Amino acid sequence: MVFGFGKKKPTAKRNDEGDESDDDDGDDDGDLVNFQGAMNGKSVDLVAQGKLVQVALLPAKRWISSGLERRAEMIRLDVKGENAHTTLSIDGMPYGGSRMPRQQASYIIQMMKFLAGLDAKIKGRHQAGGIKSEYLGAKFELSVEVIPHAEGTERLTIRVRNLKQKLDTPAELGFTESLRQSIRDLTAHRRGLIVVCGPPGSGTTTTVYGLLRGIDVYLYSIYSIVNTGSRELLNVKTFEANDGDNYETSCLRMMREEADVIFVPPLKDAETTQQFMSVADRICIVSEMTAKDSAHAIAQLVALSGNSKLASEVIDAVFSQKLVRLLCPECREAFRPSPKLLSKVALPPETKVLYRKPVPVVDEKTGEEEPPCEKCSGTGFFGRVAMLEAILVSDAMRVLIAMNATAAQIKELSRSEGGLTFHKDGLRLVAEGKTSLEELQRVFRVWFRGPFVEAF
Numbered sequence: 001m002v003f004g005f006g007k008k009k010p011t012a013k014r015n016d017e018g019d020e021s022d023d024d025d026g027d028d029d030g031d032l033v034n035f036q037g038a039m040n041g042k043s044v045d046l047v048a049q050g051k052l053v054q055v056a057l058l059p060a061k062r063w064i065s066s067g068l069e070r071r072a073e074m075i076r077l078d079v080k081g082e083n084a085h086t087t088l089s090i091d092g093m094p095y096g097g098s099r100m101p102r103q104q105a106s107y108i109i110q111m112m113k114f115l116a117g118l119d120a121k122i123k124g125r126h127q128a129g130g131i132k133s134e135y136l137g138a139k140f141e142l143s144v145e146v147i148p149h150a151e152g153t154e155r156l157t158i159r160v161r162n163l164k165q166k167l168d169t170p171a172e173l174g175f176t177e178s179l180r181q182s183i184r185d186l187t188a189h190r191r192g193l194i195v196v197c198g199p200p201g202s203g204t205t206t207t208v209y210g211l212l213r214g215i216d217v218y219l220y221s222i223y224s225i226v227n228t229g230s231r232e233l234l235n236v237k238t239f240e241a242n243d244g245d246n247y248e249t250s251c252l253r254m255m256r257e258e259a260d261v262i263f264v265p266p267l268k269d270a271e272t273t274q275q276f277m278s279v280a281d282r283i284c285i286v287s288e289m290t291a292k293d294s295a296h297a298i299a300q301l302v303a304l305s306g307n308s309k310l311a312s313e314v315i316d317a318v319f320s321q322k323l324v325r326l327l328c329p330e331c332r333e334a335f336r337p338s339p340k341l342l343s344k345v346a347l348p349p350e351t352k353v354l355y356r357k358p359v360p361v362v363d364e365k366t367g368e369e370e371p372p373c374e375k376c377s378g379t380g381f382f383g384r385v386a387m388l389e390a391i392l393v394s395d396a397m398r399v400l401i402a403m404n405a406t407a408a409q410i411k412e413l414s415r416s417e418g419g420l421t422f423h424k425d426g427l428r429l430v431a432e433g434k435t436s437l438e439e440l441q442r443v444f445r446v447w448f449r450g451p452f453v454e455a456f
């Protein structure tokens with residue numbers, strides 16, 4: 001499916017680059033991406049590559065711009081037979097993009113390698129780099145990866161990072177006020193281990209940064225021993241470890257400098273987990289880890305620590321998340337849910353209105369679909385938000401953890417204590433009109449088994 005491809009935005013026309021003579025589709029070059037240098041610092045001499053630039057720069061710009069216009073976080077070019085096709089990932093979902101002849105794809109791949117400071121002449125070998133870019137006034141980092149693919153072809157993958165996009169504070173991340181209060185209460189103890197977990201690629205890092213931004217930096221002194229890259233953490237002091245120091249001694253030195261909270265690297269192995277747990281009775285440690293859900297994360301932490309008593313004393317909270325797409329605010333469609341539907345999905349019976357993705361409108365005369373929504377290009381969604389699950393460790397939970405409880409037992413107690421579950425948080429997003437029941441059904445295929453959609 002191709003939605004709104006090649007759609008233009010009304011911006012000032014600029015003809016300072018490229019050759020428009022073959023511009024038969026009316027694209028305005030001023031709307032195209034500007035490439036601003038390789039991220040590896042290698043100088044990129046366009047003049048020396050005159051021939052390649054002539055055949056490939058403008059098509060490469062158009063190809064990337066089409067993906068950026070549709071807010072793709074990933075743009076991929078695959079060659080198959082005599083043609084090449086584009087796949088875009090938008091809000092985590094795959095969509096088809098433009099197609100082009102094999103030769104043109106090969107020029108674009110060469111051009112992207114060259115712009116990323118890679119060796120454009122070498123083919124059939126894994127190469128990776130990045131390009132600093134600007135599109136419609138926003139700065140982007142495009143990471144470029146070329147891998148050898150079937151039948152001697154190459155696959156080009158561009159991963160997009162919008163440097164302007166802010167998903168920073170707990171409010172922007174959609175944390176509820178009560179959850180934000182819980183984070184403030186937890187850090188007020190100046191002790192304990194707080195962990196954010198999720199499957200790989202689920203945006204855990206964004207949530208852990210959001211959590212850190214929820215801590216009052218005027219009351220607490222926050223240190224980090226994580227290389228935060230280009231993600232800014234204001235008022236957080238980055239700690240430089242001494243040679244020969246391990247994590248435990250580094251933490252002790254930060255405590256002497258009166259740190260209240262320390263942001264540490266992901267908990268992956270027994271050694272680092274034990275070092276951080278050994279100090280977490282005297283300082284608040286914030287970290288992330290890979291785990292299916294919060295209950296599994298606690299069971300994993302106990303196993304890594306090799307000491308269920310210590311684990312039960314220091315683990316204070318585990319947050320887990322799943323990403324769900326937000327309905328496009330421009331085209332979402334309101335409907336009145338039936339009492340049957342409300343009772344089936346456990347929403348309050350007084351709920352008056354819910355929202356869903358609109359059905360495409362067909363023109364009665366021509367039988368054609370009307371143009372898709374400009375904001376979301378007809379996908380019906382715009383951006384994603386994290387649904388959260390939280391286990392705030394109670395005294396009863398500490399007793400259970402100390403007994404080497406299973407993830408299932410931990411989950412059961414948390415539910416009986418009324419802890420925040422994905423189910424509750426997801427339904428809150430539905431009730432607030434931020435997402436649809438169908439989207440929750442997609443994310444939780446197992447949870448919502450059954451044809452509830454027909455119950456409208």
Ligand SMILES: [Zn+2]
Pocket residue numbers: 328329330331332373374375376377378379380381
């Ligand atoms: Zn829309």
